[in-house]
Amino acid sequence: MRYRSTRADPGGRTFSFTEVMLGGLAPDGGLFLPESWPQLDDVEALAGKPFAEVSARVLQAFAPDLPGGEAEAVAQAAYARFGHPAVAPLVQHGADDFLLELFHGPTLAFKDVAMQLLGRLFERALERAGRRMTIVAATSGDTGGAAIEALAGLSAVRVCVLHPKGRISEVQRRFMTTVTAPNVLNVAVEGTFDDCQALVKAMFADDAFRDEVSLGAVNSINWARIVAQAAYYVTSSLHLARGGAPVSYCVPTGNFGDVFAGLVAKRMGAPVGRLIVATNENDILDRALRTGLHEPKGVAATTSPSMDIQVSSNFERLLFEASDGDAATVRALMAHQAGGRGFDLSAAMRSRIGEEFSSYAASGEAVDAAMRDVREATGMTIDPHTAVGLHAAAQAREDGLEGPLVTLATAHPAKFPDAVEAATGYRPGLPPRLDGLMGAKERYDALPADLGVVQNAVRELAGR
Ligand SMILES: *Cc1c(COP(=O)(O)O)cnc(C)c1O
Numbered sequence: 030m031r032y033r034s035t036r037a038d039p040g041g042r043t044f045s046f047t048e049v050m051l052g053g054l055a056p057d058g059g060l061f062l063p064e065s066w067p068q069l070d071d072v073e074a075l076a077g078k079p080f081a082e083v084s085a086r087v088l089q090a091f092a093p094d095l096p097g098g099e100a101e102a103v104a105q106a107a108y109a110r111f112g113h114p115a116v117a118p119l120v121q122h123g124a125d126d127f128l129l130e131l132f133h134g135p136t137l138a139f140k141d142v143a144m145q146l147l148g149r150l151f152e153r154a155l156e157r158a159g160r161r162m163t164i165v166a167a168t169s170g171d172t173g174g175a176a177i178e179a180l181a182g183l184s185a186v187r188v189c190v191l192h193p194k195g196r197i198s199e200v201q202r203r204f205m206t207t208v209t210a211p212n213v214l215n216v217a218v219e220g221t222f223d224d225c226q227a228l229v230k231a232m233f234a235d236d237a238f239r240d241e242v243s244l245g246a247v248n249s250i251n252w253a254r255i256v257a258q259a260a261y262y263v264t265s266s267l268h269l270a271r272g273g274a275p276v277s278y279c280v281p282t283g284n285f286g287d288v289f290a291g292l293v294a295k296r297m298g299a300p301v302g303r304l305i306v307a308t309n310e311n312d313i314l315d316r317a318l319r320t321g322l323h324e325p326k327g328v329a330a331t332t333s334p335s336m337d338i339q340v341s342s343n344f345e346r347l348l349f350e351a352s353d354g355d356a357a358t359v360r361a362l363m364a365h366q367a368g369g370r371g372f373d374l375s376a377a378m379r380s381r382i383g384e385e386f387s388s389y390a391a392s393g394e395a396v397d398a399a400m401r402d403v404r405e406a407t408g409m410t411i412d413p414h415t416a417v418g419l420h421a422a423a424q425a426r427e428d429g430l431e432g433p434l435v436t437l438a439t440a441h442p443a444k445f446p447d448a449v450e451a452a453t454g455y456r457p458g459l460p461p462r463l464d465g466l467m468g469a470k471e472r473y474d475a476l477p478a479d480l481g482v483v484q485n486a487v488r489e490l491a492g493r
Pocket of ligand 1: 138139140171172249281282283284285286287288335336414439440
């Protein structure tokens with residue numbers, strides 16, 4: 030099992046799983062994909078198995094270079110920290126309609142599922158190589174908390190997360206700032222999320238600095254995160270298919286990592302049916318899949334901020350798949366995108382994508398209505414990201430979709446209490462295991478949006 034870049038022609042350089050995980054982005058700027066899709070043998074026998082066991086099987090298939098027993102050990106440790114024994118439980122909300130709850134991890138969002146595994150894999154890979162790494166990330170909300178929770182206390186990794194001061198919710202901030210491990214640095218940047226992202230970009234562009242602190246990333250293009258996410262498509266599809274109709278998924282989508290993980294599970298032999306891309310008002314993917322024109326617009330702020338994107342970084346992986354691995358096509362389309370321009374999908378690519386994917390976009394009103402409707406019908410409270418998914422699921426049913434349909438519940442409603450309360454009149458509370466969060470002492474450095482100042486803080490962290 031070797032990996033190649035989406036921008037490299039056949040016969041080019043290949044990489045191991047560990048190189049792919051630690052590297053993030055391919056050296057030519059493309060994204061890593063396996064040379065061929067590994068199959069899960071005896072897939073039906075995995076039905077009803079514990080989540081950590083299935084996760085380890087999926088990981089092994091993609092990472093044969095890990096030492097024996099490591100996949101099991103890492104998965105067991107990662108998922109022991111979840112607040113639910115099923116890790117990713119299914120909840121029925123209609124005759125053949127289900128929610129897959131992915132928010133039982135330490136920071137109440139689905140990113141924990143991948144980060145908890147990735148942190149442990151990073152630690153072991155770096156220790157084996159005798160290396161240390163300083164992970165730097167910018168966050169507008171969920172990613173930073175999940176990364177800090179996953180990397181805090183590790184010895185080969187330092188982690189610095191930049192958030193825009195006063196511009197993220199208190200719950201989101203506290204998931205990061207109440208962590209006291211010495212390898213964690215929280216920086217509240219006096220500026221916007223764009224300033225934070227620009228600072229991270231500038232740090233990576235500074236070659237000398239990058240080497241000096243051994244800079245690394247754990248962002249959503251990291252292949253190991255996608256592999257980790259494929260596991261819950263395997264467990265849930267096996268539960269619901271039971272030898273019958275394949276299971277379709279409705280996925281609240283931002284950077285296209287989560288829904289691509291559904292395709293990975295399908296390629297490995299799990300009974301996955303249609304993959305439905307659900308977007309909020311930032312609907313570039315819905316427009317691209319419907320019209321073939323992939324055209325960026327400005328980002329609109331919505332009640333589902335983790336899906337507020339201009340372009341989806343993992344979409345490149347689907348372009349590679351849909352063009353039969355034609356790297357020249359991918360390079361041409363990405364060159365258009367880098368120039369800030371739109372691009373057209375060929376008729377052949379569109380029809381390939383349409384065989385497996387559909388899409389729907391939800392307006393702000395539709396999101397609020399979805400939160401209200403499910404609460405009235407079932408008593409369940411869902412968050413705005415999940416509501417984007419349920420809106421799309423209802424549309425898909427109206428368009429005639431049959432068979433079991435699972436909507437991914439990507440965040441706990443208590444992470445977005447204001448939006449939930451505005452739509453439903455009900456203010457969701459945090460699960461009891463997080464009782465201490467709102468009273469715990471916070472620790473962060475407030476710094477100006479100045480590259481030199483932030484670099485000095487990261488240097489100090491790297492030297493700890
Ligand atoms: C990150 C995130 C998403 C979007 O996932 P992608 O993999 O970026 O498509 C959806 N919902 C929540 C709550 C998230 O944090």
